[in-house]
Each structure stands twice: as C-alpha cells, then as structure tokens.
Amino acid sequence: MIKNIEELNALKDRALGNITVRLDRTENPSPEGGKIHILVCGVAGCASSGSLKVAAAIEDEIKKNNLGADVKVIKTGCFGLCAEGPIMMICPEHVMYTKVAPEDVAEIFENHIMGGKIVTRLLAGEKEYEEIEDRLPQIPFFAMQKRIALNNCGIIDPENIDEYIALDGYQALAKVLNEYEPDEVIDEIKKSGLRGRGGGGFPTGRKWESSAVVQDHEKYVICNADEGDPGAFMDRSILEGDPHSVIEAMIINGYAVGARQGYIYVRAEYPVAVKRLGVAIRQAEEYGLLGNNILGKGFNFNLEVRLGAGAFVCGEGSALMTSIEGKRGEPRPKPPRSAEKGLWKKPTVLNNVETYANIPQIIRKGADWFNSIGTEKSKGTKVFALGGKINNIGLVEVPMGTTLRQIVYDIGGGIPDGGTFKAAQTGGPSGGCLPAEHLDTPIDYDSLTKLGSMMGSGGLIVMDEHTCMVDLARFFLDFTVDESCGKCPPCRIGTKRMHEILVRITEGKGTLEDLDKLEVLARNIKASALCGLGQSAPNPVLSTLKYFRDEYIAHVVDKKCPAGVCVSMIKYKIDTDVCKRCGICKKGCPTQCISGDKNTPFAIDQDKCVKCGLCMEKCPFKAILKNA
C-alpha cells in the first residue's frame, strides 16, 4: 500500500535499481540488480511465433549453467519489429536477436552470455557488426522513430507494477493530485494539442472539458480498446506491453472531469491484453493507486474491464456504451453528446488506448514539450501498424508529419521481392488509399483527410502491383456489410447495394454506368448514415475510384483485372512454343478442360476452365501463362 507521494518516490528509487541494467548504459554506468537482463518480447506477434517457449528455454539454460544470480529473463512488451519475431534483447549491451528459436538459446548462452561473442547470424538489421556495442540506433527501423506511447514497451515487465513505477510510473498522477486543480489538468491537455488517436482526431482536452462542465455526481470515463480496424494492433501492444500507462491516464482523466468509475472496453479477441489488464488493475488496487483516497489525497477511482463480443460497430462511442450496458451495440443519434448523456445516460468521456498512453508523459514533461513535436495542427507522435507487402512488418511510432515515403522505405524497409509500391491503405474500412504520387505527403490528421483517407487508428497496409484495387474496395465493403448493425437504412441497405455493384464489377459483369451509381450511392450514404461507421464506409470505394479509376475501367470496359486477382477475368493460356507436351497439366486438371497429346498441341477450353490455376502450378516448363 502506497499511502502518499513520498512512499511512491521511495518505491521508485528502490525499483529503479533493479532495472538500470536495461537503460542506456552510458547514463547508468553501474548496473545493479543482476548483471545481465535478457528481454524477450512476450506479446502479440512474438508470442504467436513462440517467444514464450524461447523464454522457457532461457530459464532452463540459466538453471543449467547456474547463472541465477547474474542473469535474469524478463517477458516484455513489443519491440515493434513483429515480422522478425520472436525477438530478444540482451542488456546492458542492447544486442537484439531476431527469429530466435528455442534451439538457438544454448548457442546464445555459450557464445554471448558466457563467451562475450555476438551470435551474428541472429542479429537484427546489419549483420556485419561483430563488436558488442549499442547497436540499436544503427538500425534504421529504430533510428527514425520517436517513442512516446510505446515508451515502456519492450523495456519493462508489464506484469510488474514496480518496473512501471521505476520509470516514473504514477508520477503524473502524483503531480496532478498534488499540484493541479481539475481544470488545470484540462488546460494542460488542451495546451498540448493532443488529439484522439482512435480515428476522428477530436482534441482530447476539449472532449474532457465538455464533460467536466456538466454538473452531475455520477460520471464515467471509458477507454476504447475495441480495436476493430483490421490491420491495426497498436492498442493491443500498448495494453499488453504497458497497461499501467493507460490505467494511470484514466485515473487522471477521472480526476479532471470528476468521475469515480472507469471502464476499459476490450475486444474479446485479445485474451492476453485482457489478462494483463486484470493483473495490472489488481496490482494498482493493492498499492492503493486505484480505490479510495488515492495517494492520501482524498480522490476515489475504480476501474473495471468489460469485454467486447466481436462487433466492429462497438468501436463507435455510443454503440460501445450501449454494449457496456449489456445491449445490442447499436449507436444512437446525437445530440445529446456522450459528454452530457453517455453511459447510463450520465456524462461520459471516451478515449482510445493510444490517446491515454500519451497522457502521463504530457503531464510529467509538460504541454510545451509535447506540442513541440509534430505538425501545426497534429501534435506529438502516431503509432502505425505496418502491414501487407512491406519488409519490416510491425509497429512504428513517428512524429506527426513524417512522410509516407520515410515510413514505407526508410523505416519499413521497402517492398519485398522487388515489388513496386502501388498504394498504402490507412484508416481501415473507414479510410482510403494513398497512391504512389502522394508518397511525399507529410502524414497528419488533416493531410490524410484532404487526400480522401483518414488517420483511423493507424493501420497502414502497403500494397504492391499484385493487389487489385477494385477487389480491395469489395473486400472492405464485405467487411462493412457484415459489420453494419442494421439500425439505419443508408448503411444497412446502401452498403449492401454498393457491395453488389462491386461484386458485379469483379465478376466482369459491370458497366460504366455502375461507376456513376457507386459514386452517387457513396455520397448519399456519407451524408445520411447514423454513425461514423456508415458515414465512412464508402471511403475505400471513393478513394480507389479517385486514384485508380483506370483499374475500374479495365474491369468494366476491357473485362480485365490488371493485377490478375479477380478470378472470373483470369485467362490461362498454353504457350505452345514452350510446351513440351508432357501432359502433366492435363492429368492434374480437375475439369478435364485441357486437350492435346504428343502429336496435337495442348490447349485450354476456356468455357470449361474454372481458373483454379493448378495447371500453371504443375507445369514444369512454365508454359502456362496467366492473362497473357
């Protein structure tokens, strides 16, 4: 139990000694608390690719070599380089090993831990360095990033509150309770220029203020952790890697607006995050950082986790609140706004996970520090989840205003297999595509909106020439049709009609008139749908129509899919010059549509062909061509 700020500070000093070995060694030259710390990413992608088995193997190796006193293994949050997982880092020298298998652990111990020699084959990034040195900044993936929201991810053990406290955790809460009146907290957040990281980019300080001014003894703060945007996983990583930063921010939020109860609404698809949050809340309660009379300052605040149940629309504020109330997660018309009548018709503030993760540092380091980062209207950093056809798939956090080119090429390492960049999709089903001509646009809320996309929660999916933009638009409409809650007709019926047209086009049955119809429908839905989900559902169609109209025209006029994705428009043909008449394709064909023998040239009967592509796969001489 921490009774006051002095006790918090005393705990911080004690806890810091245990982790100095992990911090920059030039600043902390005398590590205590174990000579070597091995950090293993224990969340998201790495856990899925077996990092927990690696951690277990390290434990075994420590025991086997009797190194218990000198070597410690810590399961941390995300380092960001998810495609290279499982990832581990050895401190104090900060050497990062990637794609580590349990079988590699013995070698790491023998050569690195005990022999002082780097295992070069497992190194991240440049492999030629042999010397043990602080090499992380040399990897471009890390050099260009600025970590605020992900600050503690990959450094601390998320299931140990002491480690969070060691790195200034709960100091912002102490500062607020000690020095600030509630309205001063709101002023500080307003001055920082922080905007909501979940989608719309509404100024956070103003949101808090609009709830704070309503007089009511019962108010709520909610953390929106219903990260439904496919391809975005930064909220998952923050919750799994640094859950206390969100908890601390929510208590501050409660103090600022006068709420004593908070809810974290998490997707049920994130079981690890749910578990970590549970552990973190319990620890904070045990320390008296949640509950009554927090830090002896007379402020009470409690926190509860609520699980989603797989409905994308629940990411929308009012739908989320309806879901917490135990009902179908349908949005409601506004006004009244949630700040006045939200959860159980009481004033409610709802913020996204990443937004919250910024708050403690804004309080600690000041609004001026935060608003010195970023662009004129978008302050601070943004976490992007890089995915799709890009080399360094993972999480990156960059200052607002970083260009798409820097993100895709310098940090993301470019397109794999010599592919060409075709477009980047941001904002998920609510966003749009940015074509190559906009690679040099500095990315912030306003520039993306101007280009017909949106920041969304920060999913950034890169596509190369093998992605069909019409098919992609259809894919997103598939998603919205499926996820539409059905309450308002423009979304329920309108997206369905759009989807039908897109299916028609991808099946080669579209007409030029269909393109006009799509645009009319899209504009009408945007103007009339009840909630953000419906209003933004047409964005993927509008933006692909804007930047890739030629591809739509190829589908409807020439009946061709330039990317070779839309099955009904694919044509397989046998190149008779290359064909050796071996007959392998004929044997393998499931519809027996290939004719020919030793004396007659082989040919495909297009009417019978189901375009399964088996013949092309089987042909040893590469004589079968697609869309030639």
Next chain:
Amino acid sequence: MTTNCAGCAEASEKAKELKKIIAKYKDTRGALIPVLHEAQEVYGYLPLEVQREISLGLDIPLAEVYGVVSFYTQFSINPKGKYQINVCMGTACYVKGSNEILDKFKTRLSIDVGDCTDDQKFSLDACRCIGACGLAPVVTINDEVYGKLTADDVDDILDKYEDK
C-alpha cells in the same frame, strides 16, 4: 435410483456452473454480456436452454437475450468443433492471400464458413484481425497460432489434427 449416465452428470455439473455465474453477476450493471461470455466458456456455445436460464436468472426477456446473442459474432448458437479453425481475414492477411487459405480449408473439410464437420471435429470460421499482422496470413486452431502460411500448408496442418 442412482444415475450412472455420464452425460447427465456432466449436464448437471454445467447447470450448476451456470447458476454460479448468474449469481456472481446478479447485481452488476450491464451483466448480460459478461454472463454470456462465461456461459459460452462452460457450454462451448449458447443453446436456447442456456439463454432461457440466463433470461430467468437476470430477469431479462428471452427475446432481448437472443437479440444480444445474435448481434455479436463471438456468441454462437451452434456447437463448435473440437478444433476451432479461425482464418484471419484482416486486411494485412487478406492482401497476403488469406482467402486462398480459407478456400483450401473449405475444400479439404467440405464445409462452409460457420459450419462444423459431421464428426464435430473441426469448425471453420473467418475472423476479424487478431492483431498478429506481423505473421500474416494467420490461422488459429483453438489456442495455437499458425503464421506466414500458404495454401499448401493447410494439408500438413490438418493432418496433425486428424491423427489426434
């Protein structure tokens, strides 16, 4: 008379569990969704009898309970297979060919998305992003995660489970 029926014993065990769950949440505001989650943990799905029990226990009309169950994709009114296959259809997985993987599962198991094989061994679902985009395309079978797959890997994966 004592019953030796293993199925009955199991059923009454589950019914007891359900009663406990309902009692635990009786005074919680907005209890329905947490109760449904935990009930589904116990039963594997939410048959009508279970929904009726919850409706009585929480004093919420059955129509409303059913309305909530059918609204959320995580709740199922059909039993799931012993091995629940989930093919991630998030954007990152989709642009890396997850639809081909899903098709392969469909043909190999001869079932459609949302269905269960006749022997109750496998059920197949397409799910939303599970946040493992670094491993795209991703498939989960119960708690096991398979990443960076191609359609060719499907046979090997299923063979592993067929033998179990």
